[in-house]
Amino acid sequence: MEKRKTLILVIIVSIMLAACSFLLFYLLRYQNTSASRMQNKYEGDIIAIRSTVDFDADGVDDQTDILDNAIEYVGTRPKYKSVYYASGYPDDEYGVCTDVVARALLGSGYDLQELVNRDIHEHPEDYDITKPDANIDFRRVKNLKVFFDHTAISLTLDPKEIDQWQGGDIVVYEHHVGIISDRRNRDGIPYLIHHSGEYQRYYEQDMLEKWPGKIIGHYRISE
Template identity: 60%
Template sequence: MRSDMTRKDSAMYYAIMIVLFVFCSIVFYVQTHYQHTSAIRPEDDYKGKIPQLHSSEDRDDDGVDDQLDILNGALAYVSTHPKYKSRYYENGYPDDNYGVCTDVVAYALKYAGYDLQVLVDADIRVHPQDYMVAEPDANIDFRRVRNLNIFFSHTAVALTTDVSEIEAWQGGDIVIFERHIGIVSDRRNKNGVPYIIHHNDPWQMAYEQDILEKRTDIVGHYRISK
């Protein structure tokens, strides 16, 4: 009897392992081949009028102010339909149509003339005690949410994290959550709270979403220039 039970237990174990292997294989394949996150922009549902803020700075001298450049850069990046996957790149910036949440911000700022890879690395070396990075690595440090929160607290304009102050949230702002980051959209929900342009996970249905009111983990809201 014990021998029969042992064989049944072994058969059940191997069956479970095979099912798990097949499931994980399917998930991996879907993540790497069939992510169809939509870059179609949502409608602006707010009936009021909050003018888009424009910065007095134009870092890349392209005739478009930083605030609008950052917004346009985020939209341009997600329009390429990047797939979600975290990996290390020898040149820092992903170049294979994969990426994570921090890449939305990095490419948005690069579009405006700010190279986060260079800027964050320089700030880490000036303020190592704030970052507590044992060995700085310019290729990855600027792609970590925690580091970006510290960097922006040093270099950007800190703004309210109260989402009810809707006029204080402007397209092109940067919002940081405990483990996530995104760019504030210029389109809003019916309450006037802006959508967020972000890349959260492989299962995300759209890159521009109404999530700000639903989050309870906002730790930072920044603007690059006045």
Template identity: 55%
Template sequence: MEDLTADTTSGKKRRTRRTITTILIVVVCVIAAVAFAVLSCYQHTSSRRPDNQYSGTIEQVDVLEGALAYVGTHPKYKSRYYNIGYPDDGYGVCTDVVANAMKAAGYDLMELVSEDIVAHPDYYDIVEPDKNIDFRRVKNLQVWFRNNAISLTTDVSDTQEWQGGDIVIFENHIGVVSDRRNKDAVPYVIHHNDPWQKTYEQDIGGADEILDQMRSLTGGCILAGNGSHIPNKQLTELMEFISAQYFL
């Protein structure tokens, strides 16, 4: 009787071990499958560009190509502080897409935003400016672009006013307008929003409220948000100059 009890207990233990082993194997296989899926499709953007009419000026092309070159390095999403300003370790956030894209076109936003904060502190809600991080904040880039670039339409149905290399600003997010379009001719956006997005270049133009679409001064175009082709800062300075000349 004792031998039967021992054999039964031993058999239960073996079955329990087999069950646990099977569960562990299944868990490992699931994790491996998820990891493979993420690594195989994570953040890849096609190098083949569409042949269409939505490319802009040479400068806009530089911005677009700069954005594509940056995401082509497959940066991983993580917000960190860098003493040199620009991330150099393979990590980044949405503002780094724009900063690197603009740098490819000859605009160093780290320097430009810092200079604008010093020159116009009232435009920025910053207690202690920090050159290394200020240009990597969406709200600061929004102010800088409004002060130094042309404000365009935010209506994605106005498809002809969207060109590759423009900058698009959402609530707490920013990206570069692609030359790729969906079936309705709404542009894709090159951006970096979180660690789990499948590609850097996505059809998100109508997903969230767009606050601004901007274009650098030499890019030309129309539909300035203040009713003119003049950026807000220059418009303010022009009005102050006119007021000083004619009304004092």
């Protein structure tokens, strides 16, 4: 009987230790919660801008809406996989960097799949596309660069001009794209909300000027 009680006790303690270990791992790896986002080290006085446009008429301005939707999307912790979807937008738990932008805009009333496809047909000479495909064209960085050059407000490419970078802006690198966070490092440079690969630890990172690629575009959807 004593041996049985001891065995049961060992099993219970083992389960509790395993549960605690998993919880600790989860907190350390997935600490991108709303609480941790509030731990902003920047102590300056940059005022977050608000757009005068509320495109989807949901009571939230575009700038805030895009930021909120980007945070909500990466909060689902999408896994990285670059594949073709007949639906255009990924319909599973996977995605790539462009899907962060596409989902942020879709939740704000802007359907990039439709908008990019329309712009490609209206300005084919600006896109290096032989045969347009609405299901994938809006998920390519080079196409988004052209589209935003046509339709969005172009802003500074210098991360050190910190007051010119606002949460909800879009940044395009040579082979990457993301949304600017409202969280800033101690120098006032904002974090980057992005999706760069299967082993990416956090989706909101102090990477704006550290990403290994040149910034070639910085855009705001509306004023």
